[in-house]
Amino acid sequence: MELLLLLGMPAAGAVTLGFLGARRYAPELNAVFGSGTFLAACALTARVIRHGNLLLGREQFFIDPFNVFLVTLTAFVGFTTSLFARPYMRVEMEHGRITAGRLRLYHSMYQLFTLTMLVALTTNNMGLLWVAMEAATLSTVLLVTLYRTAASLEAGWKYFILCGVGIAQALFGTILLYFAAEKVLGAEGVTALLWTHLDAVKTQLEPAVLALAFVFLLVGYGTKVGLAPLHNWLPDAHAEGPTPISAVLSGLLLNVALFAVLRFKSIMSANPAALAPGPLMVSLGLLSVVFASFMLYRRQDIKRLFAYSSIEHMGIIAFAFGMGGPVANFAALLHMTVHSLTKSAIFFTVGHAAQKAGSQLMDDIRGLITLSPTIGWGLMVGSLAILGMPPFGVFASEFLILTTAMKQQPWATPILVVALGVAFAAIFGRVQPMVFGETSARRLPHAPALLPVFTHLAIVLVLGLYVPPYLAQWYRAAAHLIGGR
Amino acid sequence: MRLAELVTQVLEIVAALVAAPIFLGWVNQCRAWLQNRRAPSIWLPYRNIRKLFHKDAVIAENASPLFRAAPYVVFGTMVVAAGIIPSMGTRLPLVAAADAIALVGLFATARVFVSLAAMDVGTAFGTLGARREMMVGFLAEPALLMVIFVASLISATTALPAISEHLATQTLGLYPSLAFSAIAFTLVLLAENARIPVDNPATHLELTMIHEAMLLEYSARHLALMEWGAALKLFNYACIGFALFVPWGVATGELGPLGLLVAIPALALKLALAGAGLAVIETVSAKMRVMRAPEFLASAFLFAVLGLLVHVMLGA
């Protein structure tokens, strides 16, 4: 019931907004559907807490601690982003960057995007997971090109083709997995793609095929995670699309793609004869961290800057999951949560700041603190949080990851520390003059939505100081599910 | 039975010598019909050869002995090749002498001598033709070898008669690898025998010619041998094609007069059809620029390798 509501809400939203998306009250309607989805997610979570794992809809949907926490996070950020988009999109319209028709497209696709992510998270069928991931790409392609500028079209094309190729590889990986599972689960083929069944027989699956499948899946979904050498689409798509889309791409889509990788990793790592997935993820993660932190230098575009920061953090998370074990997994899950909250909060402030300055170039954005103290402080605090300053949650998770790395991968620790230092210098050096310094910006016709920013940052702060026991319980359960190696 | 084999062997070589010019004549005749021209006599190549034998040879002053020797070498290799290729029967005494790979080597020898002789006198056309001939050869030979490899892999031997026998006696089926090889082989045949998309056998003194350019300095009996050699080459290629792709009708196993009685008409029929087919290809396709020839041969190579890969992958 809760699940039906959870998936029905954005579906209904997509249809309704497809008709009404251009109306004056459409942004509010969007927020209402977002809040509905969030409430449904909360109800679903409550049910999972009470009754444990759920298997619904002829085994096609499966809810466990791991995905229910991501479902809640997704629904929450989806909701707050719709709150942020309310004034943001109005300003964009008044600046003449988008038309009413495109606003309708935006609203409808936004809901559809939420739906595909929720389906990807909750489905038990690895084939449907693929379908939902592809649909997530498709629903956002036209959003990235919403402004129809040359740059946005290029970004959209890159996004489409790179993710299309990536996702095709993931399909091949899925086929291989099906092939391996079918040998064990029988040739009817109905159950062989269901994760719960796969999980039950994971030690019997053929190691060679499994290894091949995992490599394809890692490369395929890894493209969507934005791991380095496959990250090319990510900065462009983030920089050229409307800011709410940057926020959900960074905060949610990357998580969901990583979730897909982890689902397969947990099958893989339980099979002692198969290739260990850990080292693969560790090296891809480390590469992304190092690459992204050096790319942070010489950025001109503020959204691009934070897009690279997302690559860096996804690298950290992949690295931590690659190490495996309860502590690293716990830390990585915590990092997923706080990164998603902080990064979307940053994009919210960045969106408003860029609107005020009339440009996304960092050199044009100056003196936010005098113009709008809340936005200025929001950006400052958000940047400090994402850079891993105590007492924010990012500090806690990065600290845990680093200490685990010292024990498990001592060689990687200095590299990580250096990369984090470089990232710190790069981002802080750019943000500081934007927040302080002389202003040149204008007032906006609509008051910025600051509630989402500070809610996110407050949660991140709380998570840095104290992880509530039920949340910790979740994380531990999820960490256990993901497993080691 | 040794005698029967010996007889077949001699018969094959004699038949090749006799039939090669006729085959060439038949191709020319078909082409003429297809182009709505009055067809020349099928015996025309014979008359040419006879006429040339009766003339006095003129040889360039600076020609080396190699220039004189080349026609005999070329003609000789083609006759030997005709002896190896199982056009009528598969049990031949000469078979032990050379397998299919050596056969490719024989063709290469002939090519080297023709080219060397063409460069020997030092005329511009000769050198040009030789260079082009080598370019065609270095692309066509690997393709031909690949074609032979596919057939060898299927029949597990490199001896051409054994391959032919294996293919003739196995159960009928679809062999994509052989189909690809056949396409590749046809392309190689066209290029190697200076047929139309690559070269035009009917014209002289054209800047695009390959084969004819090399023969410009020859006259009389030397030219006759060269042309007869070229006709033999075409005949040989056709027979290799029959052996690999349409081996039915060839006398397999123990030889007897009965086998030959089937084999000779079968060969005649296949030759007639192949000649007509060749004429059709030559009529419908346009001569390519010389620079495109590598592309043409690359596709031949591609087909051959695809055939090989398909065989390895599908086992068919």
Place this chain on the structure above:
Amino acid sequence: MAHTTFDLQLLNACAALLLLLSFAMLSQRRVVTLVNLLAVQGGLLAVATLLLAWRTGQHHLYFSAALTVALKAAFLPWLLHRLIRRLEVYWDTEPLLNISGTMLMGLLIVVFAFGLAQPITQLASTTTRSAIGIAVSVILLAFLMMITRRKAMSQVVGFLSMENGLFFGAMSATYGMPMVVELGVALDVLVAMLVLGVFFFQIREQFDSLDLHHLESLKEHD
């Protein structure tokens, strides 16, 4: 090999032709022909599915074959032809690598694909397992085509050809995926093409050409 039945031989012939088609696409410069080749590929895929359905008696494969014909052999090529006419993109004259070089690379890729498919082929119990290598080759060749082409239209054809290869792989390794997944994939492909259609018009509107040359301004050092 002499003992294989005729329908299996036909399937093998289909596989071989699919491989040949991949190379034909790789060498083709005319966009219209490229789309026609894609349609033929879809048709062949449907024939192979039909043969397999008949051979194994799995009913969902009949359905799958019908879907393939409708979508991949008919609708998508029709859509692409329409787009080509409307957008007037007929030639992809400047591949990044010359044709012979691409072909040679293609051959190497087939060898590589064969090696890659070897472990799967050995484990598969289907009668069509030998075609897995071909399916992997088709996928990788389509990938090569996407890399070496400049025009958006050729890249899309490459993308669809890759999808076809994936289907063929799924079929020859496991007699097809569960129906719900296949439907989902087909739906995604369909939507992807519709999105692309819209997208092409946007590009066209902006640049007056579908050449990806124009889409190279977003460098890393912006």
